[in-house]
Amino acid sequence: MHKALDLKVMYFGTPVVLIGSRNEDGTANLAPISSAWWLGQCCMLGLGNSAQTTANLLRERECVLNLPSSAMVDAVDRLALTTGAPVVPPHKIQQGYRYEPDKFSIAGLTEQPSDLVGASRVAECPIQLECRVIGTHPFGAPTPHATAFQVEVVRTHVEEELIIPGTHYIDPLRWDPLIMKFCEFFGGGDNVHPSRLAGGWNMPHDLQRTA
Template structure:
């Protein structure tokens, strides 16, 4: 039986003899009640938003475009540091050729190689850490915690090279296991390094150090023997004068090829 719209009509059943009928839902993508026509059944599927090329004008997003030649008022460097964030902090301890202890934070820091294990720290300009690593070939990358944030920042002060920065910062130094440079006793992780290479890049210098020993406080270790981020709570550097606290985390499995 057909109704006036040409759709098949259902047989009437008294409500007393069956459950209340579920509310009718219009076909997907359309409003109102009606029949799906032959044209609608055979028409090609529309690409989803993820399958369509999207331009800035289509999304309505307005962007400000900078270049090194047309930088924002505070300069291109500040644009980079506010964009590439958060950045982990290498709290580097080193010894001068005369045995003076130095301590300084560097946020241009990452792993450069897994085998051999090499860390990369960039120094903008030739500072005391650069000089000590060049002269002695050794240093320690200390990983601090949120509770050490203020102290780590204090060690960025441009003090004379003959000043013991451990004493100025009020932190304790303890003997490292392999290298001569001391590690920070209050820092839960210390990665002892020997100079692998020093590479000049623009106004920066890449300090590449091969890790020869890693000391980790038991208090921040997880059951699998690795540092637990939620226990470690390392601070980070952002843009301007901002420092970051450890963010929340999520486990995501990598896709298999």
Template sequence: MERTKSVDLPVLYFGTPVALITTVDPNGSSNISPISSAWALGDRYMLGLGAEGQALANLRHVGELVINLPSSDLAAAVEAIAPTTGRTPVPAEKRPAYRHEPDKWSVGGFTKVASVDVLPPRIGECPVQIEARVVQLVDIDGGSAVAVEAEVVRVHAFEGILKVTESDRIDTEKWNPLYYSFRHYFAQGARVGANFRAPLLDQPIVVA
């Protein structure tokens, strides 16, 4: 067993999928926010957002969003909008690393696709697009960040990542999400095993 050492890490980004959050302001203008703090539990998605970002400002006024999950081949597009913010003027804590950009769609080369149940548009290039509504906003870290609990109302997925025999199941051999680890982007590696409950997701549920 290898020896350990106590470390003071500047961030705890050990590895999570990248999500592109689309929101709208009261005037209908849309914004895209790349985030690395996103996870699902049941029909809920939990998101971590900076308190001064445009995404949170939009969600406080219009509590609807789309959680777009990019594939690994979209890393360059995600990074193209990473140093931009929809806020103007740029918040002091984001200067000088960020610049204001009112049209992140063009910068990232993304296509707007109308959602079905929520106001914000989906990102057409992302293989998974999750429409959701805010359930609650919880201040964390002394108010410098906010945890967003969102209820999923509809999921869209590219047909190419679905199982051929079961269209309501993701084919994990075809789904290649973009990961973020210590501010570096990674593609998904080879499968090294499966949880004992994997068949519950791989096979259709039979109702007697």
């Protein structure tokens, strides 16, 4: 039997993306998000308006979508509850966010130059998508609180071991993306790591009981 429910969170399960962008002073910013979906050679990204990444994409009009595997969950979780914005909004402070200017260092990840855009790639990510912003759309009602970015993929980098030999296709049996499901980390269908974000959002999960 179905039950009508006012869901507080609608993160049903989407891949984690580490967005590489460039700050106004030219330094690199890196932020994890899970509001992303693809169609053809384009991707839609959802970002809160208080995020440093949002300001960077509006200004620079380019980014890199780095796709981590589930094995990279430790590095991704170290970026949770951090922001590249020097002034942290009150609502983020309440959730436990802190200003962190050097995202690559705290995550233990390696900055790698891109070919066609100024934003940096993450060397450890098996899939890296260099993108340019081709459209922006206010998101949220009644007052927009986020921005939906339409980006076009202009260059794709893929680890050779993920490619089906002799093709331009990724082997789905070899690719194990890190999935964010209701603020928790999953890979291969299993919960793979405790989530700081779930704690910051006060999610009422009991993963030990349900594992």
